[in-house]
């Protein structure tokens with residue numbers, strides 16, 4: 001047995017149902033508990049940030065104070081009020097001096113963690129074609145800091161910048177300063193303001209004019225430390241005529257407490273550029289009684305700034321106790337295209353309120369929304385989507401398809417579409433279906449030899465096919481397995 | 493003589509607290525083709541479902557032995573893996589799942605349960621293509637979603653395709669001939685005949701003598717009001733065609 005396979009199996013044995021629920025035993029450096037200006041300064045100082053960024057954070061912090069008690073309440077999710085003074089806003093694996101210059105300087109315990117998770121950090125393994133390690137460059141974020149970015153040199157040859165955002169602040173301040181907060185402003189919403197004040201790490205990508213990024217870029221997020229939130233910030237800029245595909249994966253240990261994950265992702269596509277952003281989110285969902293699990297309160301938004309640009313969001317959301325997430329596209333450039341493909345599962349006591357906003361501003365802009373919601377156990381699932389066509393967006397077109405699949409009769413599926421059309425020539429089409437996995441389908445599969453879990457997994461994968469086939473190959477296979485695992489125990 | 497492949501003794505079963513099977517006795521030997529005929533609502537599909545292990549059918553008495561095992565004690569997928577196949581009277585649609593994937597997954601699930609190695613996609617495709625050609629079916633079938641948007645006849649032919657791929661030891665065909673046009677009936681019959689061999693038993697449920705002209709049965713049984721009312725050879729089928737079921741209807 002290969003060491004990789006062995007560690008994976010050990011993890012599976014050790015952690016029971018949630019396969020990524022182990023904790024890495026590593027020394028952690030933390031900020032004092034609580035949130036105030038001092039903490040914001042502490043984080044900024046830890047990262048040796050320039051003055052302008054500290055000011056930017058402090059401005060966000062003051063906005064957040066102004067928004068206090070203004071958490072979004074319209075979402076169909078229920079949880080006790082969060083005490084933001086009880087959390088810790090910075091946790092990092094302890095290390096000497098600067099960040100790691102190469103993988104050899106990364107704590108071996110960390111490398112082992114990523115190995116257990118099946119994330120390829122060692123470039124030579126990727127190059128040697130180790131099973132499961134495709135042609136993917138990886139930025140791995142562990143709690144608040146980025147621990148390793150692979151293939152940096154190869155990408156640099158083509159002018160592609162792919163690095164931790166803290167490094168981009170240092171090495172490419174002009175780009176960060178120009179685009180940070182340009183799509184999701186500091187005061188956009190309660191969680192975005194919080195993130196802007198305390199964001200720790202995340203990825204930065206810049207693809208120069210005319211460059212087709214030669215490999216998938218990927219960030220792998222992991223929450224490890226106890227009592228911490230994760231507030232990563234991702235910024236991707238595709239310059240004119242460029243193209244990039246970016247993947248994001250997430251896991252967290254199994255803990256009884258709830259942990260907050262409030263990320264912000266901003267995408268900017270200039271003229272003729274294309275960004276494809278895929279997420280497989282598998283944060284710890286909590287147990288069957290609803291104890292523990294991640295609160296995933298995330299603001300993701302892309303701006304199609306230039307004409308003929310395109311932004312495509314694909315998400316497979318299987319984890320988290322609560323998901324509050326609406327990856328959106330501002331269609332500013334004429335003929336720009338926005339897409340949202342989503343699969344979300346709510347099993348156990350999970351609650352997901354997710355969807356998208358497509359804001360048509362330019363002429364002849366197009367958007368497509370395909371949402372597949374699956375509810376099982378006592379899960380609650382809401383699709384919430386806005387399609388807005390502004391007065392100048394002549395020729396705008398949208399197509400929305402929302403399908404809900406219910407497994408069992410203790411779960412719920414809801415669809416809340418908002419349509420706001422201010423141009424008479426726009427075409428907006430919305431279709432919605434709700435179905436159940438029927439006993440007849442299950443029996444048909446079992447009669448052919450599939451056990452009930454394989455049967456559910458097959459039926460669900462079929463239900464989600466239109467979305468799954470949008471994922472890059474490496475992720476599609478993982479996502480299919482994940483759907484099966486997430487629904488284990490959903491049928492008796 | 494050795495034990496028949498399938499032996500049903502005094503089988504009683506109810507659906508929704510209504511007794512539908514009222515004491516079935518029936519044996520089918522390996523190599524045999526047994527035809528079951530009977531009026532609508534007499535319990536033919538119920539018998540198939542009970543043999544395949546569908547939920548909602550409560551067995552209240554009797555036993556079923558299959559290949560020396562207690563069939564009723566097994567889960568549906570275990571029955572499938574030991575070679576029990578049922579062609580559904582109303583095949584089920586599974587949107588988004590293509591036939592090739594479905595059939596290969598099923599085949600490999602069965603093989604895994606029998607400790608056999610998995611068939612890879614390429615070998616599967618070769619076999620699937622050859623089988624489709626034999627059944628005069630378009631290769632397009634493999635790429636279409638399981639039964640979704642199929643015509644009634646196409647669904648039935650898809651059942652025969654799956655049977656041919658899964659190579660069961662006991663195949664129960666529940667009115668596979670209903671809804672087929674004359675050419676399709678001949679092709680399906682050819683497919684069924686190709687499955688006949690000394691190790692395999694076929695239970696063919698039908699309303700029509702026509703199928704039995706192509707698939708000549710070794711025995712014919714009349715199921716009426718939840719019991720095997722009469723058994724005979726193929727002459728019995730001809731007699732039923734002439735006289736109908738009047739003699740078997742409850743008074």
Ligand SMILES: Nc1ncnc2c1ncn2[C@@H]1O[C@H](COP(=O)(O)OP(=O)(O)OP(=O)(O)O)[C@@H](O)[C@H]1O
Nearest residue numbers: 507508512530531532533534535536537538539581
């Ligand atoms: N799921 C069910 N719920 C309620 N009643 C059922 C169910 N399945 C079968 N029955 C009843 O059991 C009886 C036998 O039905 P079954 O389908 O076995 O008949 P059949 O012989 O196959 O008829 P046909 O020739 O029309 O296919 C009928 O009265 C039917 O209404």
Ligand SMILES: [Mg+2]
Nearest residue numbers: 536537538581
């Ligand atoms: Mg019937």
